[in-house]
Amino acid sequence: MPNHLDNVLGIHAAALNLRAQRAELLAGNLANADTPNYKARDIDFKALLADAQASQQGRGMQTTHARHLTEAGTAAAPEALYRIPIQPSVDGNTVDAQREKAEYMQNALQYQATLHFVDGQIKTLRTAIRGD
Amino acid sequence: MFKVFDIAGSALSAQSLRLNTTASNLANADSVSSSTEQTYRARHAVFAAALNDAQEAVGVDVRGIVESQAPLRQEYRPDHPMANGDGYVFLPNVNAVEEMTNMISASRAYQSNVEVINTAKQLMLKTLTLGQ
Numbered sequence: 599m600p601n602h603l604d605n606v607l608g609i610h611a612a613a614l615n616l617r618a619q620r621a622e623l624l625a626g627n628l629a630n631a632d633t634p635n636y637k638a639r640d641i642d643f644k645a646l647l648a649d650a651q652a653s654q655q656g657r658g659m660q661t662t663h664a665r666h667l668t669e670a671g672t673a674a675a676p677e678a679l680y681r682i683p684i685q686p687s688v689d690g691n692t693v694d695a696q697r698e699k700a701e702y703m704q705n706a707l708q709y710q711a712t713l714h715f716v717d718g719q720i721k722t723l724r725t726a727i728r729g730d
Numbered sequence: 731m732f733k734v735f736d737i738a739g740s741a742l743s744a745q746s747l748r749l750n751t752t753a754s755n756l757a758n759a760d761s762v763s764s765s766t767e768q769t770y771r772a773r774h775a776v777f778a779a780a781l782n783d784a785q786e787a788v789g790v791d792v793r794g795i796v797e798s799q800a801p802l803r804q805e806y807r808p809d810h811p812m813a814n815g816d817g818y819v820f821l822p823n824v825n826a827v828e829e830m831t832n833m834i835s836a837s838r839a840y841q842s843n844v845e846v847i848n849t850a851k852q853l854m855l856k857t858l859t860l861g862q
Binding site: 618619621622623625626628629630631632633634636639678695699702703706709710713716717720721724 | 738744748786843846856857860861
């Protein structure tokens with residue numbers, strides 16, 4: 599049982615944050631679908647969530663700067679990585695609009711799922727407080 | 731998450747500007763003139779990522795509108811009121827096929843960015859009702 603109010607939401611608060619940041623990145627990719635020389639970017643969600651989990655459980659290394667390395671070898675701030683293009687275009691753009699759209703939709707669904715978990719935690723707390 | 735609206739919004743305005751230049755080019759596809767200087771030239775918007783080296787999500791910027799340097803069409807029409815001394819009129823270097831593909835591409839990109847905004851809006855509304 600979490601004994602600190604900040605920890606009530608568990609990993610889901612960090613996950614929700616990451617999902618929101620990923621939505622921004624994917625929206626940026628879609629916005630630049632016709633920009634010459636733009637390279638599509640994404641974050642490594644799994645590695646970043648593992649980092650968040652490690653630091654929540656107190657196992658992670660302390661970071662005092664956004665560019666400090668963490669246990670998993672990634673930077674503390676979500677680092678955008680370049681996507682490997684399937685069909686690079688002549689103008690140097692690596693955005694695959696279909697793929698980005700699919701990823702965006704999937705991310706939106708996963709955001710809603712995480713939101714559901716957070717909602718559940720809040721409802722649990724409320725039940726405990728009211729005692730009914 | 732709020733940045734999604736800025737990013738997709740910048741794409742909407744960029745794509746609508748592209749649609750406007752296409753409309754202008756197609757409307758002037760047959761605007762004749764009597765000298766090369768006065769002839770309408772096809773206009774194209776130049777897109778660039780708003781901040782290309784940043785690690786975060788970026789929108790799209792319109793860097794300017796350039797005139798096509800393709801050679802103008804010249805036609806021998808001595809009876810035309812706009813014909814020059816040698817009996818020639820000049821026609822714009824608008825490529826109708828190129829403009830049509832540009833139009834389709836711009837309208838599809840516009841649609842997908844509207845969908846991105848709609849999805850982000852739904853996610854935000856769901857987040858606002860958290861814990862209720």
